[in-house]
Amino acid sequence: MVKPVHAAIGQKTIRCQVCDNDTFREREVKLNSTGMEFFNMAWANESATGLICWSCGYVHLFVNRDIRLYRMRE
Incomplete structure (x- = not known):
């Protein structure tokens, strides 16, 4: 079962841009590029933290490792 999380960067709490909710589901998201896909090297693409709003489902992506x-x- 997926547990909801709160998130912050520094002292700033993250809230949904759409509905202002402050609870999310978290998952890793690959940031695929065409070149890496072409050369079958998608595994080497950068990844981001995806925060999916628990209320409305809007997906927020963060590459900031300080989250x-x-x-x-x-």
């Missing part, structure tokens, strides 16, 4: 995720208490 912190906080698991919500049950």
Whole structure:
């Protein structure tokens, strides 16, 4: 079962750009490029942190490695 998370960069809490919700599902997202796909090297593409809004489903992508995720208490 997927658990919701809160996220922040520095002191700034991340909220959904669409609905202003502050809970997300998190997953790794590959940032595929045409050149790397052409040479069958998609595995070497950069990845991002994907935060999917728990409320509306909007996907936010972050390549900033300073993003912190906080698991919500049950």
